[in-house]
Amino acid sequence: MSNLNLLSEYKSFGGKLGFYSHSSSTCNSEMRFAVYQPPQATQKPVPILYFLSGLSSTEENFMVKAGVQRFAAEYGLILVAPDTSPRNTGIAGEDDDWDFGTGAGFYVDATEEPWRKNYQMYSYVVQELPALITANFPTQPEKQGIFGHSMGGHGALVCAMRNPELYKSVSAFAPITAPMRCPWGQKALGGYLGNNQETWRAYDASELVKQVGYHSSILIDQGTADKFLAEQLLPEVFEQACADVNQPLNLRYQEGYDHSYYFIASFIEDHIRHHALA
Numbered sequence: 410m411s412n413l414n415l416l417s418e419y420k421s422f423g424g425k426l427g428f429y430s431h432s433s434s435t436c437n438s439e440m441r442f443a444v445y446q447p448p449q450a451t452q453k454p455v456p457i458l459y460f461l462s463g464l465s466s467t468e469e470n471f472m473v474k475a476g477v478q479r480f481a482a483e484y485g486l487i488l489v490a491p492d493t494s495p496r497n498t499g500i501a502g503e504d505d506d507w508d509f510g511t512g513a514g515f516y517v518d519a520t521e522e523p524w525r526k527n528y529q530m531y532s533y534v535v536q537e538l539p540a541l542i543t544a545n546f547p548t549q550p551e552k553q554g555i556f557g558h559s560m561g562g563h564g565a566l567v568c569a570m571r572n573p574e575l576y577k578s579v580s581a582f583a584p585i586t587a588p589m590r591c592p593w594g595q596k597a598l599g600g601y602l603g604n605n606q607e608t609w610r611a612y613d614a615s616e617l618v619k620q621v622g623y624h625s626s627i628l629i630d631q632g633t634a635d636k637f638l639a640e641q642l643l644p645e646v647f648e649q650a651c652a653d654v655n656q657p658l659n660l661r662y663q664e665g666y667d668h669s670y671y672f673i674a675s676f677i678e679d680h681i682r683h684h685a686l687a
């Protein structure tokens with residue numbers, strides 16, 4: 410593991426959870442991610458499942474809060490959770506907002522100054538990170554899936570639809586499904602990509618599904634008591650777009666659940682099974 414720094418490691422459900430940093434050539438900065446290796450990985454290569462987190466999260470939130478290790482161990486999947494943005498880049502104002510800059514990379518390749526040099530999270534997630542993972546862990550690189558939460562649910566849908574050959578399955582918890590139409594998305598896409606909204610379409614799941622679709626059914630869980638539901642997440646827009654092009658979608662409204670990891674933990678096993686079956 411010459412190019413990876415192991416920061417800490419913990420035994421969990423017979424497997425091991427490690428936190429790593431490395432020097433990213435895509436983001437021109439130090440990047441962090443977490444990897445959970447199930448017990449099966451000591452015997453043979455196993456499939457990989459990527460999880461993209463939401464606004465203000467790091468590589469840690471999912472591993473600490475989702476209760477996912479038990480199921481990754483049971484189903485024999487390696488889990489990889491990257492950080493949500495570059496950090497400490499020195500860009501003026503990078504830490505000013507919780508929904509833009511640090512902790513809010515939005516899984517896009519920025520084209521605007523001053524973000525362009527570092528904020529290349531789309532390419533980082535679909536290219537650099539998978540190459541690093543397959544080079545350093547016992548994986549079956551042809552068996553990859555991706556899922557995520559909120560901003561990360563948006564990222565997972567976009568990565569999967571734009572690279573259907575790389576990802577065998579996709580799912581999301583409370584994803585931002587129509588970023589061009591919600592305040593979080595408009596702020597991020599405008600800031601990272603500029604004002605020409607034509608360039609935003611490549612990062613909007615509700616636009617992409619009409620352009621390219623996805624080869625298998627998409628699983629989405631959405632809590633009905635999520636305070637971001639009506640203004641930011643807009644699952645009804647994605648549902649309509651899927652219906653327009655006959656894209657199979659399993660959108661489940663979960664009564665009374667909010668936006669938190671308590672919600673994610675409640676349905677994580679279904680998502681792990683969804684990806685394991687694929």
Ligand SMILES: N[C@@H](CCC(=O)N[C@@H](CS)C(=O)NCC(=O)O)C(=O)O
Nearest residue numbers: 463464465466470507559560669670
């Ligand atoms: N800071 C925001 C909330 C941010 C938030 O809810 N972030 C979600 C993703 S969009 C999250 O996963 N936070 C980290 C956590 O709950 O561990 C607020 O005050 O409204």
